[in-house]
Amino acid sequence: MGNMQGNMQKALMLAILSVVLCAFQTELYAQPPVKVKGGNVAMTISTGLPGGELVSVVNTLTTLDYRRENYLTKITVSTSCPGQDFTLKVVATNVSAGTAAPEVTLTHGMLAADFITNIPQRPPNTGSCTLQYTASATFAQGSSAEVGNDVHTVTYTILAQ
């Protein structure tokens, strides 16, 4: 009799734990591991200095949200831009969790480079940063009228560090 009562208690506790665990995981994994917010980015270089170079442009209109795990993680960045002609760099600013890596020059075919490192484990469950893109070009690289635009598909990946 006592053994049966003990088994029932165990079953009840299991059920409660299941509910709690499922609820926790549902809430946690409702958020994607990493998400770019603000859509696509368009940058236009339109001025230059005589005897110097074209003037770089900076864009900070997009952000990156990321989920913190129960272990140390980091975010890397890479790009695909076949026929790239101009220079594009990115750096994380206003980083809420983790350490921003030095500015990364995005080059077609590059290996993924560190973007944010040492993202601590949760809680809290999320982190975010501003994506600061800097586009630059030289007079010698020509114009989009002659060589076309550079269209980068920039990918951010979160992984265990």
Place this chain on the structure above:
Amino acid sequence: MQLTEQPVDLISRRAVLIQQIIRIRGRVLGGYLFNVADGLVFLYGVIPKADLNLRITRPILLFNNRLIVKQTFSTIFLFAALLSIPANVEAQIGSDNHTVTVQVSTVTVLQVSSGVVNLNITGAGMVAGQDQMMATDQSTSLLWGINSSNKKITVNTNLVNPTYTLKILAVSPTVGIAAGEVTLSTTPADFLLNVGRSSGSCQIRYTAIALASQGTGSDNHQITFTVQTQ
């Protein structure tokens, strides 16, 4: 990747299943990847095809300090071995991307270093009996930036009928080729060649020439430099 095989207490390390992995031709050659506080744990074993439908979806419950998995899941392979993967293993959790477009407009910029040049022909040093007198100035320079191909720079004056002759020459261009000294007129003349897709500078040498027979006076020129297709 360096792996070390050792027993792992999934319970005390609060393991959470990430995903089932490595399934080849109906057999799971790998097993299950768990998050733990200080790294990742990979549980491996060969799973019979008949067990493939027994995927662990919420496998880990903590109860009385025991690891409980979904029933009917074979504990033979479950505890066959545990591999502890070092924390520096790069296991991807997720990714996202967006498009960044960089457009570069056609940019053409020219700048003269100084706005005014004065050439005074005083006759100093003149040799008696010689009609031609000259004065030169090389105090100014031209700077440019052009991101289009096949370009040249031309020069002209707005003065229709100058009394005296004014010549111009590009000296020591950092990029391109000087076209040679030309006498300024209202018709554009080549000043610098092959300056497409470049930025650079050169000195401007003006040479004013007057004949004694032309008497005294002054000419006021407005010099215009223009980038044109070569």
